[in-house]
Amino acid sequence: xxxxxxxxxxxxxxxxxxxxxxxxxxxxxxxxxxxxxxxxxxxxxxxxxxxxxxxxxxxxxxxxxxxxxxxxxxxxxxxxxxxxxxxxxxxxxxxxxxxxxxxxxxxxxxxxxxxxxxxxxxxxxxxxxxxxxxxxxxxxxxxxxxxxxxxxxxxxxxxxxxxxxxxxxxxxxxx
Numbered sequence: 001x002x003x004x005x006x007x008x009x010x011x012x013x014x015x016x017x018x019x020x021x022x023x024x025x026x027x028x029x030x031x032x033x034x035x036x037x038x039x040x041x042x043x044x045x046x047x048x049x050x051x052x053x054x055x056x057x058x059x060x061x062x063x064x065x066x067x068x069x070x071x072x073x074x075x076x077x078x079x080x081x082x083x084x085x086x087x088x089x090x091x092x093x094x095x096x097x098x099x100x101x102x103x104x105x106x107x108x109x110x111x112x113x114x115x116x117x118x119x120x121x122x123x124x125x126x127x128x129x130x131x132x133x134x135x136x137x138x139x140x141x142x143x144x145x146x147x148x149x150x151x152x153x154x155x156x157x158x159x160x161x162x163x164x165x166x167x168x169x170x171x172x173x174x175x
Contacts, residue, residue: 038107038108039082039083039107040082040083040085040105040106040107041082041106041107041144042078042082042104042105042106042141042142042144043078043079043082043084043085043088043089043103043104043105044076044077044078044079044103044104044105044138044141044142045066045076045077045079045088045089045092045093045101045102045103045104045116046073046074046076046101046102046103046104046138047074047075047076047077047092047096047099047101048074048096048099048101049068049074049075049096050074050075051070051075052068052069052070052075052153052154052155053068053155053168053171054075054168054169054171055068055075055077055155056068056155056156056157056160056165056168057157057160057164057165057166057168057169058092058095058096058165058169059077059091059092059095059157060157060158060160060161060162060164060165061162061165061166061169062091062092062094062095063091064077064079064087064088064091064092064157065079065080065081065157065158066078066079066080066088066092066156066157067080067148067149067154067155067156067157067158068154068155068156068157069137069138069141069148069151069153069154070152070153070154071135071137071138072135073134073135073138076138076141077092078141078148080158082105085103085105086121089101089103089114089116089121090116090119090120091119092116093116093117093118093119093120094118094119097118098117098118099117100115100116100117100122101115101116101117102114102115102116102125102130103115103116104127104130104131104138104142106142106143106144111127111131111142111143112124112127113125113126113127113130113131137151
């Protein structure tokens with residue numbers, strides 16, 4: 001009596017490649033992790049500057065295009081070009097010397113937070129903790145439910161002349 005052969009014991013014939021399927025399986029999955037991050041759709045720099053006008057003036061002198069928004073915790077800078085978040089954060093944190101700033105970005109529906117000091121990125125922060133006591137206007141700007149043009153008291157650095165920026169900074173120092 002013959003016993004049925006175990007299919008695992010039989011040699012398998014090589015399968016013919018299907019010309020319609022061009023599937024390439026990489027040796028590892030590291031290529032998936034190296035994909036470039038999406039450009040942020042919103043970038044906001046939270047500062048310790050009390051009023052929006054001096055912040056806008058300093059950014060105008062540095063060539064950073066922002067809209068400075070007043071909040072209860074100080075002025076925040078909404079970058080006009082969120083793709084230039086690193087350059088904007090570096091310039092603003094250099095302007096404020098040793099005062100740290102917090103940069104909030106929204107990418108692919110994800111919010112990230114980072115601390116910058118003196119023009120350099122210090123560390124990433126948990127965005128949930130940063131936003132836990134944030135003013136409502138900051139959260140609304142970050143998630144896109146409020147347009148920066150609709151916030152009262154906004155001052156822009158765009159089009160601000162050097163002379164006007166210097167006067168705004170001088171007024172800010174006198175206060």
